[in-house]
Amino acid sequence: MRFSLTLLFITIFCSKLWANFAPPVNDELANAINISNTTGFCSEDAAYNNLEATSSSMYNKPMSWMAIGKDVWFKFTATKYDVNISVSGAVNSGSPNTLINPLIALYTFETGSTGISELIGSSSTSSNVTSFYKGALIPGQVYYVRVSATNDATGNFKFCLDNYFPPMQPGQDCGTVSILCSKETFTQLNVTGTGSNRNESAGTCLGTESNSAWYMFKASKAGSFTFVITPTVTTNDIDWIFYDLGINGDCSMVNASNAIRCAAGSGVTCTPSYYKTGLSMTETDLTEASGCPAGQNGFVKYVDLVEGHTYAILIDNFSSGNNGFTLEFGGDAD
Structure with missing residues (x-):
């Protein structure tokens, strides 16, 4: 009986230990977290992380990244033409978000094709908040968002996505x-x-x-x-x-x-x-x-x-x- 209890405690301890070191559920593109609300979506602080994530080495490094790092994946279906995506890391010493120098890349993926295609947008980073913009999206198309960080950094982060129609400007039509x-x-x-x-x-x-x-x-x-x-x-x-x-x-x-x-x-x-x-x-x-x-x-x-x-x-x-x-x-x- 004492042996059985000891074995049970060891099993519970190992399970918790394994859970602490398991990669995030969205570690691979196939398990990308779907963002269904694409109008002004923002997660809670520290809602996501790339702790114990592995590098998706089967896909090429994004053009503007120095290395793949520990990447995780999200996806959304476009309903409008433009998208702004932001990842907020450690904006200050008191922030619950801990990721340093986040990176963002955007892709399309067609089943049966040769793989994913990177979409080149504009990106900027300030105070460990990275924003990414891309226009000319196709409504109904599924897009994949890749999130990582420089220097193999890992941590918690807040994820925001806004898919919208850009404001009219004279001469656009x-x-x-x-x-x-x-x-x-x-x-x-x-x-x-x-x-x-x-x-x-x-x-x-x-x-x-x-x-x-x-x-x-x-x-x-x-x-x-x-x-x-x-x-x-x-x-x-x-x-x-x-x-x-x-x-x-x-x-x-x-x-x-x-x-x-x-x-x-x-x-x-x-x-x-x-x-x-x-x-x-x-x-x-x-x-x-x-x-x-x-x-x-x-x-x-x-x-x-x-x-x-x-x-x-x-x-x-x-x-x-x-x-x-x-x-x-x-x-x-x-």
């Missing part, structure tokens, strides 16, 4: 287009969100918009027309569409059949890489597809403007980060 009155070079300081309709570009080389700005003008003089778009951050991927809307054209004429030029190549990730894009007097192609097809360089053939026709330019920053671009015009048309 054709209906709020900016009118160009001259060929003067200008800089759009930032471009964030897609307005109320991210599918105005449907059927073109662009597909759907990510962070868009619309411009419109009427040709007062026929002739050749060129432009160069230079992102303010040269690692950003700029895409665009040029529409001929005809005599007295307006936004009702925006469709794929009136998209006479289009460029959506992923120049900043191609070899050789490029970041400038536009219309050129020396190119002969009329469109450039997404990705890195051979021979693409970001530029397509110039346009011969017709006097009295209305033209529209949709410029889309595929990259996140609220960055803009400079637009410079050329040619002898006005």
